[in-house]
Amino acid sequence: MSAYRVHRNSQRIDSQSPLKFTFDGKQMQGFAGDTLASALIANGVKLIGRSFKYGRPRGIIGHGSEEPNALIQLETGAYTVPDLKATQVELYHGLSATTTTGFPSLHFDLKGMAGTFARFMPPGFYYKTFMGPVKAAWPLYEKMIRMAAGYGRAPVEADPEYYDHLHHHVDVLVVGGGACGLWAATLAGRAGLKTLLVDEQNEAGGWMLSDASARIDGKPAMQWVNERLAELDSLGNVTVLRRTTAFALHEQNLVQALELCQDHLPIGSRNPGQPRQRLHKIRAHHVVLAAGAIERPLVYGNNDRPGVMTAAAGQTYLNRYGVAVGRNVLLMTHNDAAYDAARDLAEAGSRVTLIDTRLRGAADWRQQQAKQAGVELMLGYGIAQVHGKTAVSGAQLVQLDPFTNTVRGKGPRLSADSILSSGGLTSTVHLFCHNTGRPYWKEESLSFVVPDEGRQGISCAGAITGRWELSSALAQTHAATSAMLAGFGRSTHGDCPQGDEHEVAATRRLFRVPDGLAEGHGAKAFVDFQNDVSAADIHLAVRENYRSIEHVKRYTALGFGTDQGKLSNVNGFAIAAEALGKPISAVGTTTYRPAYTPVTFGALAGSHKADTFEPRRYTAMQASHLKRGALFETVGQWMRPWYFPQGKETMHQAVDRECLATRNSVGVMDASTLGKIDVKGPDAREFLNRIYSNAWSKLDPGKCRYGLMLDENGMVMDDGVTACIADDHFHMTTTTGGAARVLNWLERWHQTEWPELQVRFTSTTDHWSTTAVVGPKSRAVLQKLCSDIDLSAENFKFMDWREGTVAGVPAKVFRISFSGELAYEINVDACYGHYIWEQVMAAGDEFGITPYGTETMHVLRAEKGFIIVGQDTDGSMTPMDLAMGWAVGMKKPFSFLGKRSLSRSDTVRSDRKQLVGLYTEDPKVVLTEGAQILSTPDATPPAAMQGHVTSSYHSAFLGRSIAMAVLKGGSQRSGDTVYVWAQGKMHPAKVVSSVFVDQEGVRQHA
């Protein structure tokens, strides 16, 4: 047993179960039930980190999620987790933790030297220093500053553990398993409501775990807690989740909670079949917030020295973990409750001096109890500053004026190995405020609290409403829960539990303990420990005219960080209020946002990662593509063949081969992924007239037409070929990625504007498999497979479609072309897709039929100047910008979508960016897609951009590079030379037509 271990009857550790662990490589011992923090204190560890800005030595301050300093790196390699609070890490056998701060080492810290020059590092130091004239020096400083900054290291190996999500739909969710939360859950459970209770800690009880003297209904509080837990366990409609932190509350009572399922187990003993952590998504009809309160420290000189803690932490380490935080303790308070900590520590054998800032001290019974336990009382004093550097050695006291927060006289200098302070409680209002709620300042509680009556769907219970005495907290909980049950139409079963009634003396309204000096002239008095914000920093921010508390926060960094200001915020608001000369209620709080405590990315992702991140869609021909060695690219959710390399071919070589084979003989492509929508009804034709820019009135059955879809701004949003099946029936195709969006678009216009049109839409993308047979020999291939369709050029023209059989399978054959070649697209029931593909391959064998993928498709279409919506357009291109005025039926009687916008002053400008072709002067240069275009070769920045390259390829067929681009006034600039900045060089290029191959369209009409 170490010098700091004591035995307490209330302790929750198992002193029969010692656990070995290492801290910064040193072997140490703790017990089952310890946190890493309690075990470290028991082992005499005080120094645990260096502060963020000044590198000041820091130790453990708190005992839970409020801890700002004790951030450790847990474990190594793939299991490492940075920035855990030692106060929340449950000890297990073999645990290994290291400190995360201190550069080059914890005991010799470079920033610690800088701390000596602290007066040169005011708030906004980095802005002021590096954004000014010495900005140029930033790169020099950056590396050093970054090495010395930050906490911990992110893991670089894949996480070997897994995470999952669980959804709940409950009547009542209770957040917090302290006395009030347990009582609310008990009443809800007894009323038969489906109830879920979540509690952050490894065992329920909340503050009852720390307060050994609390009593409920005349018995020890923990006995009452255990009775409640046993009852909840016996109720089939109640679930209790431990180690589960509700970290966010969203609209309609969606609460997210993180359960640490296995973090408390030795890594080797964890069950690989169970998740490490589980994210609970809880939708509750009603939420009861019983999140309790956290004690804040007082603000005084050098209050950050290792060995300085909150009184609540001192009391918790003693009563819950059997660890005395010091043998010679000074405890400063402005309220009665902290007397209990002093009493308990004295009972456990520590020498305790209680420094009460109030001249008359606590209620008599508490003073008597403390004195009887051996506590020495000093009334009307405060601590001006702490002595000691890497550990507390004592403190200088001052005598306080009893009425104003000023110094009346000098006090003694006392030695100590531990200094505790209590500045009152701060209600844990976070969840209430995540979804637009605001706390209000309750002067008698000296805390921002939430309203007793909660709000619709949310009840507030206990200390969260500013009730610090157990009896009144339970009474309020009982009333609030009864009101909630009445709302459910249920009655309340049971009488309100009774906490002991105590006389309590008034609290002193004090946040910053005066030291007799003007702010900024004495020892640094910290408000926010994690961000090194002192009381003087807040005063300076106000002097520099930051008036809003949100601005003070951002300028000083008050309340940022992994602790989110749980200890510091109220002290900071109070000090800012004083500096501003405003009441604290007028200053208000900063905004509370999720997450209450840090959440791992793994838990947020759950099973949505790697192969299960998003569904992948494959066409019916997938096996054929794999067999032929296709490489794939993702288009939307589809996996499409990219190219089919043979032997050791590069992509460039494969694409050249595929392009030439298609242009010279025949190629084949899987076009099944194109979106397909069946449009049917007496008004189908009229609907198409309104939704497309083209005219559809004269398209006969058996014919196809390329259509442009505009949004109401006149901009191209999708395109595709639509076939007329019958007078009231059309087969529409869309871009691969646009299928779902277009279907919703059609539905919206039909339902909201033109419900009188009789037309229905059905997504048929997955119903059809489409094999595109492309090239001069495509007719010959098809002739071998198809006897009931006349394929002759006269009787089956370009943009016709025919119904028949292909290789014995019923098919719709469309003579359409995305390559400019003679081409047929064979559509069959998806079940036959693979069969047809193989039949086409066999039939085309004698012509050297060549499968090709999306890359060759892109080259072939670019050679013809065919656009790809989303690549050559970006939502700001009209049909005219794309030189596709031919696809706009301006004479249609109904004003189709986007038509009116085509005559707006902005859309008729002649200097809009327009689609052009580019020939680079050097035919070997393939421009970078996205490269900017300039008018002159010698432009110096900033130069006016003329446009950019949208598509760029090497064309094997032309033996040179080609590019499509959008260029300001491009339609009038044919023959001009422009300059494209790509790969660090300026490339001259000539503006040409964007149709590079077969401008007359002879090939596709063959």
Place this chain on the structure above:
Amino acid sequence: MFQLHCPHCGATREEEEFSYAGEAYIARPANPEEASDAEWGDYLFMRKNTRGWFWEQWQHTAGCRKVFVVKRHTASYQIAGSWTLAEGKAHYLKESEA
């Protein structure tokens, strides 16, 4: 993350099933060609951007694909109800008159 009630399916489902479809009851001008640039611009771009109760369209894209209207408070995210386009219009017009 809302839960929305689809008046067509008669079911309350998670927001993931739905798509937002903008402010409700913005009628397309009956004769766009006769609208001035300013009037057409109003129709295209000008929205109320209300802080408070707001009538908006949602589409049950992963369900019945129907468009319906929701009356939602844009600051508190409270939802007063959801209706079919036709039912909602009656409520909407009554409110506009009031």
